[in-house]
Amino acid sequence: MAISSIIFILLFASAVFLFTKNIKKVIRNIRLGKPLDRSDRKDERLKLMIKVALGQSKMVVRPFAGFLHILVYLGFIIINIEVLEIILDGILGTHRLFSFLDSFYFFLIASFEVLAVLVLVSCLIFFARRNIARLKRFSGVEMTSWPKSDANYILITEVLLMSAFILMNAADTALQNIGSEHYTMVGTFPISGFFVEALGTNESSLILIERSMWWFHIIGIFSFLNYLPYSKHLHVILAFPNVYYSKLEPKGQFDNMQSVKKEVELMFNPEADPYAAPAEPQTEPSRFGAKDVTDFTWKQLMDSYTCTECGRCTSVCPANITGKLLSPRKIMMDTRDRLVEVGNNIDKNGNEFNDGKSLLRDYITEEEILACTSCNACTEACPVNNDPLSVIVDLRRYLIMEESKAPSEWTGIFTNMENNGAPWQFAQADRLKWKDEE
Template identity: 60%
Template sequence: MAYIDNILFVLILFVGVAFFARSVQKISRNIKLGRDVNRSDNASARWKNMAMIALGQSKMVKRPISGVLHLIVYLGFLIINIELLEIIIDGIFGTHRIFSFLGTAYSFLIGSFEVLAVLILLTVTIFWVRRNVLNIKRFTSSDLNGKPRNDANYILYFEVVIMSLFLTMNAADFKFQIENSGNIVSQFIAPLFYSFDLTTVNIIERTAWWLHIIGILVFLNYLYFSKHLHILLAFPNTYFADLNAQGKFDNLESVTKEVKLMMDPNADPFAAQPVDENAVPSKFGASDVQDLNWVQLLNAYTCTECGRCTSSCPANQTGKKLSPRKIMMDTRDRLEEVGRNIDANKGVFVPDNKSLLNDYITPEELWACTSCNACVEECPVNISPLSIIMDMRRYLVMEQSAAPQSLNAMMTNIENNGAPWPYNQMDRLNWKDEN
């Protein structure tokens, strides 16, 4: 019977890990649909970013209440899952608490895990109240309607179940309780089982043990469908984030070449250029996810949907349609749609007469942005909604000539008058004669 349990455990573990690996492969494939961009420079600064922001949660605690609560859940979940290694070894080889030979160190670890489990349960309860009772604006806005709002609650329920199973597993393990070492919390739950016979208590302990590990594997595979992918992707996302000063925009290489050609007095604009008949004409800006770079697509998958970006956006605060969080959510949804298209057509994308622009994100949203970088500054995992907004604006202006009338008037004035104002250069100083 013991061997059957071991075989069953290995099968469940294999299936759980295999499905997760398949999901990781899909995410990687979808991210690689983006244009190439070099983010291999300044490795020391990138490692520091990852250590401080992803691991150290330095930007989370800028909002102390939610930041500290998140830190408890993050550290608790990270540390408690060390115990997962013991469960896997026990499950494969049929042992029981194989690390217990560590003695005092083991007792300290399990005791710490139990305290953290209780803290996580308390913190998750506070998170649930904040999301569902207090009606905090960034958790009740329309861009979270439907699946996103439910998803946030599902994760909270997952955490409650997994932590409760962990404590139940310990409390029903009478051998562990008799040793009275490390059972800092579970000793107060154990009396609930005193009236049961040993066989029943053993069944409860084994059931909690199995459900705990299965719950963790289900949680792991649910990440693919959830905003909680940031648990994993926050690390590469902060590493590959843009290191340039905020407000510095990149120049389109194709436009830069044209400008340099125009400014070079020795250049021959009519000189024959080598032509690649198979080359796809370059597009200015972005109208769909394939036009964005791979870091921007990684940003979309990493978005935590916390709403800090939207709550700090001046355009959103004044009633404009723009929500930086929605920009990232729409990009991810469109990328997933493109991925399903590729899966359905044996690895080839078949045009579906849809695009990120218009079908997901409207020009009204894009032009509401003031490019102030507040969303970039606030994001706890270094996501840049602004970079996507600017690339889509470029497409509207340079490919479709679809800039707002006020912007067209300004650009016309710059072209004709050398300034944004509708005054002839000869008349610019007339104001001084009026005094």
């Protein structure tokens, strides 16, 4: 076996090993969430996944960005067929293994090249939108430092990978033209064809270009794969399960807390014996609502990892638009960042470790969650069906039910509802007065 094959296999194996290890950590973290049954309505879920994740139906609500994103996405998926060839070539020490497909092979590579250029141009436009046009959607308190760099790293990497792919093909064609012995004749490709002449005819420098671009491209892909678990780019994988496990109920339907239901049912049951011992041994007393990430369901945690920080939620949030602190994107990002922190704590110090911090207050302030109008604009806008509203409501539940820390006007409406069955202080006996007025 050639030394290059051995190096390749080692690189490939370590890339897969590292990726698996880090993805397992992501899965472990998501599983820190509370159970939630989303195993129902499988056909409906599958259809939704095909429409929203595969079909990008919510991306094209904004046609320009949506169209460019589809190009990058198509490129990503289709060019991966080429990566399969590259990997096999790398392992077997062959060159263009699939070229026996002849004219079909030529068609494939030609279309990869066209896609590669479309991806490249799209990524440059995306980069310009973020860094030159500075679209408002990509700014905000949560979009400084790492999230800002993360987005740019992704775009730059894609531009570099696509450039390497085209340069590699150009050098390959030049080598075919001078009859270099390893380079099978496959013809001149539509895009790289333009650069063939510029590369000259020196065989050894052409081989150097071709080989280094080949290695750069594949090592780039291996590195990018391992960058995913640390990046918002993880959405390329998680978007699928995340949409599959979407909430299928009407958007206005909030879950009824089953822990509360038990208590209330007891209160309404005239036969209930208030002094009876609990029928089943109490499990670990859970808190009402959420103070920290482990109080959420696994789906809410998966949402946070799937968030790609596009800011479509925040850009339609009435609270955010009118200058309030709330940004649904920040809610999702804070949830993820805190979850990563909790996960790292567990890795370092074991399961029982308490760092004394919590999502509420150390990451998300009361002012933020109190600004929400529960209008569902954020959930409607999210291209991967995240539900920032459920996170906000669970945090409110903790604030109200565990800490009794409601704004004073809310305390007032609660009291009114308890006393006279309406948020205002009117007697229930007066409920039909409208009939005789006018």
